[in-house]
Amino acid sequence: MTDKAHPSEMDQLRLALQAFSREREWQPFHTTKNLAMALSVEVSELVELFQWHTPEQSKKLTLKNRLRLGEEVGDVMIYLTMLAARHGLDPLQCAREKMVLNEEKYPARQVRGKADKYTEYGSDSE
Numbered sequence: 001m002t003d004k005a006h007p008s009e010m011d012q013l014r015l016a017l018q019a020f021s022r023e024r025e026w027q028p029f030h031t032t033k034n035l036a037m038a039l040s041v042e043v044s045e046l047v048e049l050f051q052w053h054t055p056e057q058s059k060k061l062t063l064k065n066r067l068r069l070g071e072e073v074g075d076v077m078i079y080l081t082m083l084a085a086r087h088g089l090d091p092l093q094c095a096r097e098k099m100v101l102n103e104e105k106y107p108a109r110q111v112r113g114k115a116d117k118y119t120e121y122g123s124d125s126e
Helices: 009-023 030-047 055-059 062-084 091-105
Strands: none
Touching: 009 062, 030 062, 062 091
């Protein structure tokens, strides 16, 4: 989180979501469990946009589906931000830290061009 005098865009979003929730007295419903479940539902709605599409079709969205994709991305971002805020986490910082772990877990020299699960990699001695 940044200083209060110059809140980051992430902080501004978090504060706006808190105000939105407070104005509607929804805080009692925004438990960790409920936020995680709502996030899962929204991700499912995002996935549904591509269900039954070929890989090529999923690259070429109609204007209507692109707008729906934007709405679902927004919903996912909202619930993810609220869930993170509930536990004092900054989603951007979490992503940065996870990328460091992913660099270790998925060394480019071993995984380049492969879709295998990381536990299926061979040894470094190729």
